Amino acid sequence: xxxxxxxxxxxxxxxYFCLSAFLLFFLSPLYVMLxxxxxxxxxxxxxxxxxxxxxxxxxxxxxxxxxxCVGLSCNGVKPHFMATFAITIPGxxxxxxxxxxxxxxxxxxxxxxxxxLLGGLLMGCxxxxxxxxxxxxxxxxxxxxxxxxxxxxxxxxxxxVPLTTLLFRNYFVTLPPELMKAAVIDGAxxxxxxxxxxxxxxxxxxxxxxxxIFTGIYNDFIFAxxxxxxxxxxxxxxxxxxxxxxxxxxEHNVNMAATLLTAMPTLFIYLVAGKFxxxxxxxxxxxx
Amino acid sequence: xxxxxxxxxKQFDTIPVLQNINLxxxxxxxLVLLGPSGCGKSTLxxxxxxxxxxxxxxxxxxxxxEVTDKAPKDRNIAxxxxxxxxxxxMTVRKNITFGLQCRKVPKAQIExxxxxxxxxxxxxxxxxxxxxxxxxxxxxxxxxxRALVHEPDVFLLDxxxxxxxxxxxxxxRVELKNLHRRLNATIVFVTHDQVEAxxxxxxxxxxxKGVLQQVGNPDEVYRTPTNRFVxxxxxxxxxxxxxxxxxxxxxxTCFPVSHYxxxxxxxxxRPVYLGVRPENxxxxxxxxxxxxxxxxxxxxxxxxxxxxxxxxxxxxxDSQLIGRFLNTSEKxxxxxxxxxxxxxxxxxxxxxxxxxxx
Numbered sequence: 001x002x003x004x005x006x007x008x009x010x011x012x013x014x015x016y017f018c019l020s021a022f023l024l025f026f027l028s029p030l031y032v033m034l035x036x037x038x039x040x041x042x043x044x045x046x047x048x049x050x051x052x053x054x055x056x057x058x059x060x061x062x063x064x065x066x067x068x069c070v071g072l073s074c075n076g077v078k079p080h081f082m083a084t085f086a087i088t089i090p091g092x093x094x095x096x097x098x099x100x101x102x103x104x105x106x107x108x109x110x111x112x113x114x115x116x117l118l119g120g121l122l123m124g125c126x127x128x129x130x131x132x133x134x135x136x137x138x139x140x141x142x143x144x145x146x147x148x149x150x151x152x153x154x155x156x157x158x159x160x161v162p163l164t165t166l167l168f169r170n171y172f173v174t175l176p177p178e179l180m181k182a183a184v185i186d187g188a189x190x191x192x193x194x195x196x197x198x199x200x201x202x203x204x205x206x207x208x209x210x211x212x213i214f215t216g217i218y219n220d221f222i223f224a225x226x227x228x229x230x231x232x233x234x235x236x237x238x239x240x241x242x243x244x245x246x247x248x249x250x251e252h253n254v255n256m257a258a259t260l261l262t263a264m265p266t267l268f269i270y271l272v273a274g275k276f277x278x279x280x281x282x283x284x285x286x287x288x
Numbered sequence: 289x290x291x292x293x294x295x296x297x298k299q300f301d302t303i304p305v306l307q308n309i310n311l312x313x314x315x316x317x318x319l320v321l322l323g324p325s326g327c328g329k330s331t332l333x334x335x336x337x338x339x340x341x342x343x344x345x346x347x348x349x350x351x352x353x354e355v356t357d358k359a360p361k362d363r364n365i366a367x368x369x370x371x372x373x374x375x376x377x378m379t380v381r382k383n384i385t386f387g388l389q390c391r392k393v394p395k396a397q398i399e400x401x402x403x404x405x406x407x408x409x410x411x412x413x414x415x416x417x418x419x420x421x422x423x424x425x426x427x428x429x430x431x432x433x434r435a436l437v438h439e440p441d442v443f444l445l446d447x448x449x450x451x452x453x454x455x456x457x458x459x460x461r462v463e464l465k466n467l468h469r470r471l472n473a474t475i476v477f478v479t480h481d482q483v484e485a486x487x488x489x490x491x492x493x494x495x496x497k498g499v500l501q502q503v504g505n506p507d508e509v510y511r512t513p514t515n516r517f518v519x520x521x522x523x524x525x526x527x528x529x530x531x532x533x534x535x536x537x538x539x540x541t542c543f544p545v546s547h548y549x550x551x552x553x554x555x556x557x558r559p560v561y562l563g564v565r566p567e568n569x570x571x572x573x574x575x576x577x578x579x580x581x582x583x584x585x586x587x588x589x590x591x592x593x594x595x596x597x598x599x600x601x602x603x604x605x606d607s608q609l610i611g612r613f614l615n616t617s618e619k620x621x622x623x624x625x626x627x628x629x630x631x632x633x634x635x636x637x638x639x640x641x642x643x644x645x646x
């Protein structure tokens with residue numbers, strides 16, 4: 001069905017004008033980055049920031065990917081991508097799984113003090129990371145995993161769990177309690193109910209948790225910088241290294257290309273899963 | 289296949305929800321737990337299933353076996369919920385067999401049980417659908433099928449019909465009754481609908497404010513309600529109550545209750561309510577027994593045509609009476625003075641202070 005044609009009105013013009021202005025405002029940095037990344041250094045120096053490149057130059061991208069220098073090694077962002085995924089994916093799976101379990105236990109198997117426990121867990125969400133840096137450093141050192149990928153995985157899992165717990169809890173409280181009762185009478189246990197009854201009903205909230213945690217871990221800078229493995233830092237720390245260390249001239253095209261490369265996975269996730277994201281966020285709030 | 293509830297009490301915080309409940313359900317009985325919402329009937333059911341822990345005293349026995357502290361799955365019961373509680377992500381087939389899989393029943397046997405149940409409830413063409421694609425009545429059937437596969441000792445049904453429309457409800461009632469007859473199952477059925485209770489039950493237990501008011505077969509509960517609450521709750525339209533005093537001979541109006549089977553010798557001058565069912569109020573003397581009936585002049589204040597009969601609301605002195613007359617061409621007219629005959633053969637007399645049956 002075609003939507004009804006709305007008659008012309010100045011209000012509408014104003015609305016569209018504002019929206020377009022905001023769109024331009026928010027997209028212009030991306031545009032500048034893209035254009036700059038495809039210019040040669042000479043052209044960057046001479047041309048206008050807003051003009052597209054006169055001759056398309058891909059050297060910035062190849063250098064950023066393959067042989068830009070991070071500290072002493074000059075292999076570009078490529079190896080750091082691998083390192084990041086090696087941390088992000090296990091951390092993601094662990095924090096989503098543990099959060100789902102927590103949410104399930106806190107809503108469907110309520111026990112004395114479960115609300116208190118949730119409150120305590122949520123404290124974790126609201127504390128700034130910087131507060132914990134030194135205690136974490138000591139803890140990781142004592143555990144013997146300081147400066148390893150494993151340490152980062154553990155760290156991200158611990159910090160992801162409060163958020164995922166809250167997300168899953170808020171979704172699970174909206175599920176009808178009779179379902180649980182029916183499953184209990186049917187003879188299903190804690191895990192069977194979780195995997196066969198509860199989880200299949202929660203794809204949208206799982207997507208929300210995956211997106212939030214993925215971007216959280218992937219975009220993390222402070223932990224990556226502080227606790228990353230030397231030579232195998234996560235890509236955010238590597239990017240900082242590339243952009244902030246200068247050898248002679250500042251290679252803007254390389255910096256822009258490296259930044260865009262780094263931003264791509266999260267951008268991709270939001271584009272692909274954005275629909276689920278919105279659906280999942282609202283499905284927790286309103287029943288149905 | 290029997291169920292016994294012994295001295296069961298239950299409190300939520302400090303509020304008593306169930307007070308010293310004693311119930312006995314024998315093999316093949318269809319017990320209806322009847323009461324207004326909030327009377328504790330669902331809590332009682334949850335105690336029987338084991339979903340609600342029994343902490344404030346009492347015990348539950350199934351087949352004479354103590355199950356008070358057993359997990360729901362070890363009690364050999366099955367339950368149908370008001371909302372049906374079908375697993376939304378599973379097909380009908382999975383919904384029905386899920387419990388069997390949980391109990392590690394061999395595959396071949398599951399298939400066999402499934403086929404039998406599906407045939408019994410005529411849902412074989414729904415097996416691959418999801419609950420969202422079923423109508424209310426079909427969901428109801430699947431929920432019953434899911435309960436039946438366990439071949440439980442006791443079936444528990446928690447207001448299973450309140451989500452159905454009126455026509456379907458009547459159909460399901462017949463079907464459930466048939467099922468009960470065929471399986472000779474022991475059933476506990478919770479409802480607040482007294483029509484459902486009267487039509488389905490072999491035994492009705494009326495519950496109010498956590499206290500068991502009366503247990504008996506439908507006729508007993510209807511004819512000889514044990515107190516005013518039961519009398520009012522069962523029967524539609526509700527029983528008429530006329531307040532007065534017990535006396536040997538009358539003042540202005542007297543009701544002939546000399547035949548009434550008083551539980552204790554009546555004391556003269558006691559303030560009482562006389563309860564008369566609407567169908568015992570007549571528009572003509574007919575062949576009523578002179579000894580148990582009386583006539584009175586009343587004013588008609590409302591007339592409802594119900595098809596086969598009319599329900600007439602009359603004003604008599606300070607109280608209102610409802611009479612159920614045959615729907616003849618001569619209907620009572622609003623505002624008119626008419627004479628009615630009351631048959632007191634089936635009346636109930638309640639004490640005004642305790643509201644208990646005398």
